[in-house]
Each structure stands twice: as structure tokens, then as C-alpha cells.
Amino acid sequence: MIYIDTEVLVIGSGGAGMRAAIEASQQCRVTVMSKGFAGLDGATVTAQADIAVDSGFCRNKLGLNGDTDDSPDKFAADMLREGEFLGDESLIEVHVENSGKEVLRLKDRGVVLLGLVQNPGHSYPRGVWVSGVGLCKCLKKEIRDNPSINILECTVLIDLIVKNGEAVGAVGFNILDGEPVYISSKSTVLCCGGAMGLYPFVTAPDGLTGDGMAAAYRAGADLVDMEFPMFLPYSVLKPDIISGVTFTHDLAMTLNAHALNREGVRYMMKWDQRRLEHTTRDINAAAAGYEIFHGRGSENGGTYLSLAHIPNNIIEYSGEWFPKTIANWRCGGFNLKKYLPDITKEAIETIPACHFWNGGIKINADGATSLPGLFAGGEGTGSLHGANRISGNGVAQALVWGAIAGKSASRWAKNLKHTYVPSPEKMAEVVDEKTEFISRPAKEDPVLIARELKNKAWEGIGLIRTGQRLSNFEAELKEIGKKIKMQGIRTDFKKGNRDCVSVIQNRNLFDIATMVCIAAKKRDESRGAHFRCDHKETDDGLWLQNTVISLKEGSLCVKAMPANNCRGRCPVSGKRKYGEKETEEI
Amino acid sequence: MKGVSSIFVRVRRGDNDKSWIQEYEVPCVRDKSVLQVLKKINEDIDPSLTFYSSCRLGKCGLCRMLINGKLSLACTTPASGDFMVEPDPSGKLIRDLLVVWNEKNKIGG
Numbered sequence: 001m002i003y004i005d006t007e008v009l010v011i012g013s014g015g016a017g018m019r020a021a022i023e024a025s026q027q028c029r030v031t032v033m034s035k036g037f038a039g040l041d042g043a044t045v046t047a048q049a050d051i052a053v054d055s056g057f058c059r060n061k062l063g064l065n066g067d068t069d070d071s072p073d074k075f076a077a078d079m080l081r082e083g084e085f086l087g088d089e090s091l092i093e094v095h096v097e098n099s100g101k102e103v104l105r106l107k108d109r110g111v112v113l114l115g116l117v118q119n120p121g122h123s124y125p126r127g128v129w130v131s132g133v134g135l136c137k138c139l140k141k142e143i144r145d146n147p148s149i150n151i152l153e154c155t156v157l158i159d160l161i162v163k164n165g166e167a168v169g170a171v172g173f174n175i176l177d178g179e180p181v182y183i184s185s186k187s188t189v190l191c192c193g194g195a196m197g198l199y200p201f202v203t204a205p206d207g208l209t210g211d212g213m214a215a216a217y218r219a220g221a222d223l224v225d226m227e228f229p230m231f232l233p234y235s236v237l238k239p240d241i242i243s244g245v246t247f248t249h250d251l252a253m254t255l256n257a258h259a260l261n262r263e264g265v266r267y268m269m270k271w272d273q274r275r276l277e278h279t280t281r282d283i284n285a286a287a288a289g290y291e292i293f294h295g296r297g298s299e300n301g302g303t304y305l306s307l308a309h310i311p312n313n314i315i316e317y318s319g320e321w322f323p324k325t326i327a328n329w330r331c332g333g334f335n336l337k338k339y340l341p342d343i344t345k346e347a348i349e350t351i352p353a354c355h356f357w358n359g360g361i362k363i364n365a366d367g368a369t370s371l372p373g374l375f376a377g378g379e380g381t382g383s384l385h386g387a388n389r390i391s392g393n394g395v396a397q398a399l400v401w402g403a404i405a406g407k408s409a410s411r412w413a414k415n416l417k418h419t420y421v422p423s424p425e426k427m428a429e430v431v432d433e434k435t436e437f438i439s440r441p442a443k444e445d446p447v448l449i450a451r452e453l454k455n456k457a458w459e460g461i462g463l464i465r466t467g468q469r470l471s472n473f474e475a476e477l478k479e480i481g482k483k484i485k486m487q488g489i490r491t492d493f494k495k496g497n498r499d500c501v502s503v504i505q506n507r508n509l510f511d512i513a514t515m516v517c518i519a520a521k522k523r524d525e526s527r528g529a530h531f532r533c534d535h536k537e538t539d540d541g542l543w544l545q546n547t548v549i550s551l552k553e554g555s556l557c558v559k560a561m562p563a564n565n566c567r568g569r570c571p572v573s574g575k576r577k578y579g580e581k582e583t584e585e586i
Numbered sequence: 587m588k589g590v591s592s593i594f595v596r597v598r599r600g601d602n603d604k605s606w607i608q609e610y611e612v613p614c615v616r617d618k619s620v621l622q623v624l625k626k627i628n629e630d631i632d633p634s635l636t637f638y639s640s641c642r643l644g645k646c647g648l649c650r651m652l653i654n655g656k657l658s659l660a661c662t663t664p665a666s667g668d669f670m671v672e673p674d675p676s677g678k679l680i681r682d683l684l685v686v687w688n689e690k691n692k693i694g695g
Contacts, residue, residue, distance in 0.1 A: 036638070036640055036648065037640075037646075037648060040640065040646045040647065040648055041640045041646065041648070045640075045641055045645055045646050046641045046643055046645055046646075132645070133645055133646075153686075154686075176680050176684075176686065205640045205641045205642065205646070206639055206640050206641075206642065207640060238617070239616075239617035240616070240617045240618050240619075240622060241617055241618055241619045241622065241662075241664055244642060244643075245643065331643070332641070332643030332644040332645045332662070333643065333644015333645065333659055333661070333662035334643070334644060334662055338664075339617075447629040447630075447633075489633075490633035491633045491634045493634060493681075495601070495636070495680050495681040495684075496636035496638075496680050496681045496682070496684040497636070498628055498633070498636060499633055
């Protein structure tokens with residue numbers, strides 16, 4: 001067993017985790033526990049990445065071609081509206097004031113700002129485009145060079161330790177050695193990202209399995225709006241090798257690609273006649289899901305994205321003004337031309353792939369959770385985006401809220417005299433109890449459990465939900481839960497056993513699936529990333545409320561709480577058509 | 587017997603004490619990456635095979651290995667026929683294809 005004593009424990013090492021560690025290290029000794037490799041794993045690396053900053057700040061402070069008519073207040077109004085009025089205004093205000101400062105901080109450290117783009121849902125060009133890889137490199141160098149920050153890599157979080165109602169550390173599992181890890185800390189920051197791995201089609205990296213959210217739930221913290229996982233509507237489905245690649249989304253946004261069902265119908269006409277494929281991602285995804293659900297999907301279960309109506313010389317020329325992906329037909333390390341059909345003649349098969357987690361651990365404007373001593377930042381937290389995140393707010397959230405959570409956690413740690421350190425016997429007992437399921441032989445195969453959970457989640461709590469499907473899924477979860485209790489490792493060896501990671505992730509994804517299901521059942525309306533086929537309207541009269549989930553005495557409790565929209569910006573009351581917004585301008 | 591669409595994958599396995607080459611016949615491989623084939627082997631054929639991956643887009647570089655003798659990323663290399671994979675010799679070998687390049691684990695908080 002590895003034992004570590006630290007002041008602030010940061011779990012996760014993407015943008016939020018690294019930013020949290022940097023802030024916390026100004027006052028405290030920090031340990032960063034990373035599931036993989038700091039600055040290389042996590043969703044930030046794969047971000048496209050535009051960071052949303054009010055356009056006036058972009059022009060005045062960042063030297064970009066922004067619009068000074070914009071303001072933090074207008075940015076906040078867009079976030080509230082596109083999040084369907086479920087975002088917490090006290091968080092949104094902090095967010096819009098701070099995202100520019102975070103970008104400025106990166107710029108000062110040599111991160112190149114590649115341009116400014118306007119994306120759906122934003123009234124002004126606010127997407128400061130940087131390289132996700134470049135951003136992570138910058139932060140990684142900062143944490144590696146910082147003598148107050150220790151990094152523990154390849155260590156998966158199993159559970160938080162709670163003593164007298166406070167978070168006092170964590171138990172993890174080191175993949176490289178196959179050894180448990182016990183960490184005593186004065187405060188803990190969860191920056192573990194979303195749980196996109198719950199679904200079969202995913203744009204996010206492999207490790208995004210809700211480890212932080214599930215651990216927070218089991219430790220008794222509140223989670224909010226878990227029914228809103230976001231799907232990127234036009235992710236590549238086939239061929240397999242580029243499945244989950246998202247450049248197709250840019251084609252839809254910039255080249256006016258048409259989304260078609262198997263009958264060749266441009267189905268977005270039914271959903272948003274004015275914006276069509278340029279509507280926000282939640283509506284695009286629900287629409288695609290609706291076609292698939294009704295048997296009008298593509299050959300392999302997705303939909304089609306077609307450029308065939310656009311002359312070839314327009315497609316080629318568009319690379320001039322949109323070099324990001326179209327200029328050389330490369331995306332990440334893929335030469336797309338090698339794998340795509342002739343796009344001047346044939347459609348690309350696409351599918352809504354899980355891209356982001358709108359809900360998560362409930363935090364306040366200081367990044368504090370409902371569990372004393374536990375803080376959280378970045379994607380794994382809820383309250384900020386509401387029912388739908390607009391472009392550029394993923395990386396912005398990681399940077400702004402990682403930093404805030406890190407700072408608050410260090411303040412908490414400074415006010416504590418002692419770290420809770422159990423006796424060696426007690427520690428061994430806790431570790432044995434927490435890691436027993438990782439070392440036992442499998443009575444149920446973890447690979448099969450993961451497949452079953454993903455496929456059933458896609459059906460039950462995917463894009464198109466109904467009360468009946470949710471009830472069926474809840475019953476299926478009970479059976480899967482029995483298997484989870486019997487899962488174990490298929491072969492017994494210590495170093496790098498992938499099954500050890502699988503069993504930990506399955507346990508977490510099971511808890512996440514349960515929360516999504518219960519929250520989605522509770523919300524009997526459609527809003528943002530949550531579409532109910534049996535309640536197609538958005539009900540502002542009843543549902544300007546967040547769903548809040550917590551574990552109380554071993555049982556999951558869900559309640560609806562009025563959204564913190566203190567300025568009352570939501571213009572309507574009563575029911576309206578899903579996706580219809582009041583502010584509509586050309 | 588080689589099936590209609592199966593391929594043969596040779597993997598240099600083991601750790602610093604002992605290493606060997608193991609061959610797997612993998613059925614139904616179409617339009618897949620080397621990484622997707624390795625995952626298939628681990629999930630369906632041999633759970634003891636170890637490797638690491640993360641982004642699947644050729645961005646993070648964590649699935650770097652020797653593929654047919656050339657240092658490549660498993661996620662962006664197509665499995666277009668039989669192939670051989672070996673751990674990246676520039677890293678510290680943990681087991682099979684799992685290596686650590688720049689270990690900065692500083693333990694002791």
C-alpha cells in the first residue's frame with residue numbers, strides 16, 4: 001500500500017485539476033492524483049478548443065477581433081437562455097467575469113490564441129480558439145515545475161474518506177503497481193470530468209467514467225441536473241477507425257451540410273425551421289435520436305450528414321476561411337480523406353455521441369460542495385450550464401472553476417490544524433474493505449457488464465426517453481446491479497491489469513446511470529439535453545427547477561428545487577414547444 | 587485456419603524479466619485501428635494483455651508503440667492486415683505494451 005499525507009488533494013489532472021492544483025499550491029502542499037498521465041489524459045486535451053469569453057474583453061484585452069457591444073452581462077444572458085434557465089445565476093456571474101482572465105493568464109504564459117469564432121447560442125463572437133494540447137502542455141509544465149505540487153499518476157479514485165461529516169482524504173488504486181493508495185488530506189478537490197463512458201458512442205477520451213461524481217454521491221454530497229448528458233449530434237459513426245471524430249460538426253456549422261434520415265428527408269425542418277442544423281446541439285441531438293428511435297436512421301443506426309448539394313470547388317475553397325479542419329482534411333492524427341467516402345457524392349454516417357456532462361456535483365460560487373472539506377471544479381460539477389452547455393464553455397469551466405475550487409480548498413486546509421490520519425490498523429481495514437472488489441476473481445465478466453450497461457443506457461437513458469423506457473431501464477439496472485456485486489478480475493496479475501480499472505469504472509457508471517435514470521424520470525417535460533417523447537413540451541410553469549440527488553442512509557433521494565434565477569430572466573411561464581426560444585433575431 | 591476476415595496479430599509481451607512473442611487470431615476486423623484490435627483481444631480473447639490508451643484521436647500520444655517496427659500511435663494506425671506490435675523502447679516497460687515515458691510520481695506529499 002502507498003500512503004500519502006497532503007494538505008490539499010486534487011483528483012484529476014485535466015484542465016480543471018491542473019488549474020486547481022496551481023491555485024491551491026500558493027498556500028498549501030498539494031497532491032494531484034491522476035487516473036492516467038497529468039496533462040495528457042482527460043477531456044481538455046481533446047477539446048477543439050474554443051474558450052468562451054465576452055467579446056468586448058476579447059477585443060480590449062486579448063487583441064482579438066471582438067465586438068465591444070458585448071458584455072459579461074450579455075454573455076450571462078445567453079448562458080441562461082441556452083441553458084433553458086436552469087443555470088445558477090450566482091455561478092454564471094462569476095463565470096462570465098473570469099473566463100477572460102483565465103485566457104489572459106494562458107496568453108501571458110505563451111499559449112497562442114489562434115482566432116475568434118462565433119458559435120451557436122452566442123449573440124457575439126466569443127470562442128477564443130486555442131489548441132487543447134497546447135493549453136495542457138502549458139499547465140502541465142506549471143504543475144511539474146512547482147515544488148509544492150506532487151503528482152501521483154496512474155491512480156484511479158475508488159472512494160472518498162468521510163470522517164465526522166467531512167471529506168478527509170481518499171482511497172485509490174495504482175494501476176502500474178496494482179497497489180492501493182491511501183491519501184490523508186485536509187481538503188479534497190474533485191476534477192474528474194464527466195461520465196460520457198456510460199454510452200456506446202463517445203467523443204471524450206477513454207477514462208471519462210464519472211469517477212468523481214460517483215464517489216461524491218457515495219460520500220453523501222449533492223448532485224444536480226444529472227438528466228442532461230450532452231451528445232454531439234454529428235459525430236462520425238462509420239468507419240470504425242474514426243468513430244467518435246467530430247470534425248463533421250464543423251461541416252454542419254460552416255459548410256451548411258444537411259442532416260438527413262434514411263428517406264433523405266432533412267429532418268431538422270421539423271425541429272427548428274429557422275436555424276435548422278445551426279440550432280444548438282441539444283436540439284440537433286434530440287432530432288437525430290428521434291429519427292433513429294422511429295426507425296428512420298442510417299444503415300448502422302445513426303443518421304446521415306450530406307455535403308452532396310454543395311459544389312466541389314466550394315467545399316475545397318472553404319478551407320481558406322475555415323482552416324481548422326477543412327483545409328487539409330485532418331482531424332487529430334487522422335487523414336480523413338483516407339477513411340471518408342467521396343463527400344461530394346455520398347453522405348457520412350454520423351451519430352450523436354456523448355460529448356459532455358451538463359450536470360454533476362452541486363457546487364456554490366466558491367466551488368464548495370455540500371460535503372464540508374470537499375470542493376469540485378470543471379465538467380464533473382453541475383449548476384453552471386443548466387440543461388445545455390453552449391460552445392466554448394467546457395474549457396472555460398475547467399479553467400475558471402478549477403481555479404476557484406483550488407483556491408477555496410487551500411483556504412479550507414489552512415484553517416484546519418490537523419489532518420485526519422487513522423491508525424495503521426484502521427487504515428488497513430478501510431483499504432481492504434474498499435479494494436476487495438478489485439482483487440477478487442470474476443464471477444461476472446466486467447467486460448460483458450460494461451457492454452450491457454452501455455447498450456441499455458443508450459436505449460433507456462439516451463437521447464429519446466419515455467416514462468416506460470425509464471421504468472424498464474430502472475428494472476434492468478437492478479439486474480445489472482446484482483452482476484456488479486459479483487464482478488471481479490478475469491486473470492490475477494498486478495501490473496497494469498485492465499480489469500482492475502474496468503471493475504472500478506463499472507461500479508461508478510452504474511451509480512451514474514442510476515442517477516440519470518431517476519432524475520430523468522422525475523423531470524416529466526423536455527428541456528435542453530433531456531427529451532421525453534411522452535412529454536414533448538418545455539414546461540416553464542412547473543419545471544424551472546433543478547433536480548438534486550443525494551444518498552441518504554443508503555437510499556437515493558431526488559428532489560426538485562427552484563432554479564436560482566434571481567433576476568427572473570425567463571420570459572415565459574407555462575408550456576412552450578421544445579427548443580423554442582423567445583429571443584429570435586436574424 | 588485463417589477465417590474470412592480474421593487477421594493475425596503478434597505481440598511482444600512480458601516485462602523486464604521475461605519477454606516473448608504471442609500470436610492472436612482476431613476475427614471480424616474491418617475498418618478498425620490497431621488500438622481497437624488490441625481492445626478486442628483484451629476484452630474477448632486474452633484479459634492478461636496490457637496496454638494504455640486515452641484520447642483515440644492521435645492527440646494525447648499515450649498509445650504510442652512499435653507497429654511493424656515503426657513507432658506509431660495505435661489509435662490512428664489502421665489494422666489493414668496482419669501486424670506486429672511491441673512496446674515503445676524509449677519508455678520504461680511496465681508490462682506488455684504498457685510503458686511509462688516520463689515518470690514524475692513523487693510520492694510522499
